[in-house]
Amino acid sequence: MNMWLNFLIDAFAFGATFIYGSTGEILTEKAGHLNLGIPGIMCMGGAGGCLVLNMIGRSDLPPFLIVILGILGALVFSMLCGLIYSFLTVSLRSNQNVTGLALTTFGVGLMKVLMIKLDATIYLVGPKQMYRWPFAGRQDSLQALGVLFFMAVLIALAAGWVLTRTRIGLNLRAVGENPATADAVGINVTRYKYMATCIGSGIAGLGGFYYIIDYMASQEAYLSVEALGWLSIALVIFALWRPPLTIIGSTLFGLLFSCASFITNIPGITVTMAMKPLLQMLPYVVTIIVLVISSIRNKRENQPPASLGLSYFREER
Amino acid sequence: MEKKLALQMRGITKRFGTVLANDHLDLDVYQGEILAILGENGCGKTTLMNMIAGIYFPDEGEILIDGKEVVIRSPKDAFDHRIGMVHQHFKLVDLFTAAENVVLGTQSDEKYNLKAVNAEVNQIADRYGFHLDPAKKIYDMSVSEKQTVEIIKVLYRGADILILDEPTAVLTPQEITRLFAVLRRMRTDGKSIIIITHKLNEVMEVSDRVAILRRGQHVATVRTAETNEADLTTMMVGRRIDLNIHRSQPVNALPRLIVEGLNLYNAEGIHVLKDISFTSNGGEILGIAGIAGSGQRELLESISGLQPVASGKITFFNPKKDRPVSFFHKSMKQVRALADKGAFHDRNMNSVNFRGMRSKAVRKMVKDGDVLFREDEVMNLRDKDPLEIRRLGIHLSFVPEDRLGMGLVGSMNITDNMMLRSYRKGPAGFLNRKKPKAQAETIIRDLEIVTPGVGTPVRRLSGGNVQKVLVGREIAYTPKVLMAAYPVRGLDIGSSYTIYNLLNRQKESGVAVIYVGEDLDVLLELCDRIMVMNGGAVTGIVDARTTTKEEIGLLMVKTDERKEAEDA
Numbered sequence: 001m002n003m004w005l006n007f008l009i010d011a012f013a014f015g016a017t018f019i020y021g022s023t024g025e026i027l028t029e030k031a032g033h034l035n036l037g038i039p040g041i042m043c044m045g046g047a048g049g050c051l052v053l054n055m056i057g058r059s060d061l062p063p064f065l066i067v068i069l070g071i072l073g074a075l076v077f078s079m080l081c082g083l084i085y086s087f088l089t090v091s092l093r094s095n096q097n098v099t100g101l102a103l104t105t106f107g108v109g110l111m112k113v114l115m116i117k118l119d120a121t122i123y124l125v126g127p128k129q130m131y132r133w134p135f136a137g138r139q140d141s142l143q144a145l146g147v148l149f150f151m152a153v154l155i156a157l158a159a160g161w162v163l164t165r166t167r168i169g170l171n172l173r174a175v176g177e178n179p180a181t182a183d184a185v186g187i188n189v190t191r192y193k194y195m196a197t198c199i200g201s202g203i204a205g206l207g208g209f210y211y212i213i214d215y216m217a218s219q220e221a222y223l224s225v226e227a228l229g230w231l232s233i234a235l236v237i238f239a240l241w242r243p244p245l246t247i248i249g250s251t252l253f254g255l256l257f258s259c260a261s262f263i264t265n266i267p268g269i270t271v272t273m274a275m276k277p278l279l280q281m282l283p284y285v286v287t288i289i290v291l292v293i294s295s296i297r298n299k300r301e302n303q304p305p306a307s308l309g310l311s312y313f314r315e316e317r
Numbered sequence: 318m319e320k321k322l323a324l325q326m327r328g329i330t331k332r333f334g335t336v337l338a339n340d341h342l343d344l345d346v347y348q349g350e351i352l353a354i355l356g357e358n359g360c361g362k363t364t365l366m367n368m369i370a371g372i373y374f375p376d377e378g379e380i381l382i383d384g385k386e387v388v389i390r391s392p393k394d395a396f397d398h399r400i401g402m403v404h405q406h407f408k409l410v411d412l413f414t415a416a417e418n419v420v421l422g423t424q425s426d427e428k429y430n431l432k433a434v435n436a437e438v439n440q441i442a443d444r445y446g447f448h449l450d451p452a453k454k455i456y457d458m459s460v461s462e463k464q465t466v467e468i469i470k471v472l473y474r475g476a477d478i479l480i481l482d483e484p485t486a487v488l489t490p491q492e493i494t495r496l497f498a499v500l501r502r503m504r505t506d507g508k509s510i511i512i513i514t515h516k517l518n519e520v521m522e523v524s525d526r527v528a529i530l531r532r533g534q535h536v537a538t539v540r541t542a543e544t545n546e547a548d549l550t551t552m553m554v555g556r557r558i559d560l561n562i563h564r565s566q567p568v569n570a571l572p573r574l575i576v577e578g579l580n581l582y583n584a585e586g587i588h589v590l591k592d593i594s595f596t597s598n599g600g601e602i603l604g605i606a607g608i609a610g611s612g613q614r615e616l617l618e619s620i621s622g623l624q625p626v627a628s629g630k631i632t633f634f635n636p637k638k639d640r641p642v643s644f645f646h647k648s649m650k651q652v653r654a655l656a657d658k659g660a661f662h663d664r665n666m667n668s669v670n671f672r673g674m675r676s677k678a679v680r681k682m683v684k685d686g687d688v689l690f691r692e693d694e695v696m697n698l699r700d701k702d703p704l705e706i707r708r709l710g711i712h713l714s715f716v717p718e719d720r721l722g723m724g725l726v727g728s729m730n731i732t733d734n735m736m737l738r739s740y741r742k743g744p745a746g747f748l749n750r751k752k753p754k755a756q757a758e759t760i761i762r763d764l765e766i767v768t769p770g771v772g773t774p775v776r777r778l779s780g781g782n783v784q785k786v787l788v789g790r791e792i793a794y795t796p797k798v799l800m801a802a803y804p805v806r807g808l809d810i811g812s813s814y815t816i817y818n819l820l821n822r823q824k825e826s827g828v829a830v831i832y833v834g835e836d837l838d839v840l841l842e843l844c845d846r847i848m849v850m851n852g853g854a855v856t857g858i859v860d861a862r863t864t865t866k867e868e869i870g871l872l873m874v875k876t877d878e879r880k881e882a883e884d885a
Contacts, residue, residue, distance in 0.1 A: 165429070166429055167420075167423075167424075167425075167429045170413075170417060170420070170421060170429070171421065171422060173410070173412075173413075174410045174413070174421050174422070177410045177411070177412055177413075178408070178409070178410045178411070180408055181408035181409060181410055181418075181421075182410075182421070182422065183372075183392060184370075184372065184392050184402075184404065184408040185392060185396075185408070185421050185422030185423075185470070186391060186392045186393030186395075186396055186422045187421070187422040300411070300412060300454075300456055301412065306411065306412070314372065
């Protein structure tokens with residue numbers, strides 16, 4: 001029994017990475033911008049946070065302040081990437097797919113350069129060691145759930161609430177559905193697009209930071225952030241562009257991802273070394289199935305924002 | 318009583334690149350009046366209004382509201398000055414409800430509460446006599462309901478100056494009457510209403526004054542009561558033009574295309590054509606009327622072989638010319654038997670009977686070529702793609718409503734677009750460019766297409782000229798059946814009449830013309846018979862010479878009785 005619970009808790013903890021990534025991407029997509037730069041932005045978020053922690057990790061600052069500064073570092077780096085993306089796609093109206101892919105290449109590369117220079121023994125002193133709540137000091141698997149995990153859930157719920165229950169959310173959805181309409185009723189389309197992209201990027205960047213510092217807390221963790229970024233984008237479709245649903249989707253993806261390592265613990269099942277990579281494929285297989293299913297259903301409410309991927313220019317005739 | 322000025326425009330100028338859209342325009346709008354702005358397409362009506370609504374910013378000139386100069390840089394500024402515009406292409410978010418669209422973008426310190434908005438929408442609707450369910454999603458709405466949402470949206474923001482861009486283009490006659498009643502109620506309420514249109518009868522019906530624009534310039538503003546349609550046209554076009562369509566009686570109209578029990582399901586499995594049956598005759602224009610999206614496009618596409626149909630028959634029927642009977646294949650006995658069945662006739666179309674005649678006399682009559690018979694060409698068009706239809710030698714022309722999407726290739730020039738019809742001709746693998754080029758030049762000359770030359774990409778031509786290229790190409794194909802969907806959409810009066818005359822000339826030369834139109838006045842004047850569609854079914858086929866607009870309007874909204882019976 002306990003083993004299954006551990007399995008589930010680990011899935012939750014792991015899934016938080018996706019919650020950040022997909023919630024960030026949903027906000028961007030709701031403004032009508034398909035941000036394929038999310039993997040790069042998550043990498044940059046991780047790198048930014050680690051860079052800050054590397055500088056202050058050994059200082060005498062109170063632990064919670066170190067954590068907050070680390071989070072701020074992640075936010076600044078990833079939002080800067082988001083700003084580059086918005087400037088290129090909103091102001092210069094360049095192709096969103098190409099810009100996003102370029103940003104991913106850029107972010108992943110820059111992160112690798114930075115991370116090689118950093119000292120893992122310093123930056124990994126982050127939340128895992130210094131500031132945990134509310135399960136600090138516990139020896140069982142619950143200790144995997146830290147502040148950053150609960151923050152992810154809160155952000156997803158809050159994003160869902162803002163999108164459906166507030167004027168800002170209504171306006172943002174209008175911008176993504178039909179920017180000309182939004183413009184005609186006096187909504188500042190450019191500002192909404194910039195804000196949604198930058199805030200979304202910041203949230204996604206936290207995902208990279210969380211994965212490296214909190215969930216994995218290992219020196220090689222940064223190498224797999226990019227792959228998680230791509231899965232986060234796929235998860236947006238799974239969640240039907242609704243942030244609260246990312247919590248469920250992320251947990252499912254987390255389960256599938258940790259499946260490979262947990263299945264060996266189940267008595268009666270033997271997993272050969274050759275089987276492991278096959279099990280690790282599961283999340284990707286599920287993604288493909290989800291894409292197929294979501295393309296079959298055609299309820300209007302479950303479709304991507306209508307002007308996703310299109311640039312908007314008011315005086316275009 | 319002297320009315321107060323609500324809005325003044327002084328010396329407004331707007332350029333798009335080198336094109337002068339508005340040239341030092343002056344315009345006054347009073348409180349509590351309906352001002353119609355009349356002009357041909359591309360005369361700058363919409364551009365001018367977009368500047369009041371904050372979509373564009375004028376290069377020169379000033380706008381005064383209640384006597385004070387204002388700067389309108391964005392739609393928000395316009396709303397702040399109590400100006401609201403209902404655009405021709407509705408600016409609504411399909412996925413939202415009516416109330417969500419109404420409240421969109423408004424700023425208020427109050428908490429966002431959709432229920433309160435719903436109540437307020439209902440209140441506005443009651444006040445001006447609209448009918449609207451605030452919780453209905455836009456994608457479930459008819460065009461008229463969407464327009465209602467647009468008007469309420471503007472009123473919700475407290476607009477005193479309302480601009481309506483071509484509000485009647487997509488409505489049925491009954492809906493237009495209802496809209497005009499609402500507009501008159503708003504006028505009584507002291508609001509200024511600017512209505513952009515190019516339909517003269519509506520101008521005469523609803524407006525108090527008319528401002529006429531021509532090529533970006535303000536020609537005149539006249540009181541509606543003191544003018545008439547002919548004068549307005551002259552001012553609008555700059556020369557007197559003949560507003561009559563010369564409709565001739567169909568000569569020798571014989572069935573050319575017979576559609577029976579046609580059913581079609583679209584990709585989503587929705588029943589879009591329900592049991593359609595009609596006959597299109599050669600030498601006759603069959604009009605198709607109906608609210609946009611009633612299945613007109615699907616019908617034409619399934620006839621031309623672009624959509625596979627579920628059931629039904631599409632038969633092409635080509636009455637061939639009379640041919641003399643000969644004994645080449647037939648014996649005397651066979652000829653006599655056929656004559657008994659009434660298969661033969663003489664030059665005056667009287668049937669020929671050999672009963673009681675000697676074989677020698679019969680032989681002489683046949684030899685002299687006095688005995689004729691008619692051989693019809695009957696071909697099944699169902700389940701054939703356009704190429705197969707073409708290979709059968711059937712000249713079927715289709716002018717689709719989506720000119721640059723389905724009709725022409727925007728980035729190719731006129732010659733290349735001509736070749737879309739003829740690229741298979743010529744020696745294997747090589748193209749013959751000479752003939753299409755000559756053809757392009759003929760069309761440019763005959764239809765007065767304004768273009769720098771045959772080498773200009775058609776995308777760069779204006780809407781009217783693009784349409785002329787498309788219609789010209791389809792007519793050059795010497796069609797037996799010519800189907801045109803909204804061929805005058807977006808065209809100015811002059812170009813529209815060119816197209817009508819072209820269709821009439823085709824009709825006179827014996828082509829079966831099928832014309833899908835939205836302007837009922839034109840349908841009544843141009844067509845011989847009008848078929849009305851609603852919800853994918855034919856609700857009636859009427860004689861265009863005796864019917865009325867009201868009758869067609871009723872048919873346009875008539876529901877299929879069989880369907881109602883099924884539902885009940």
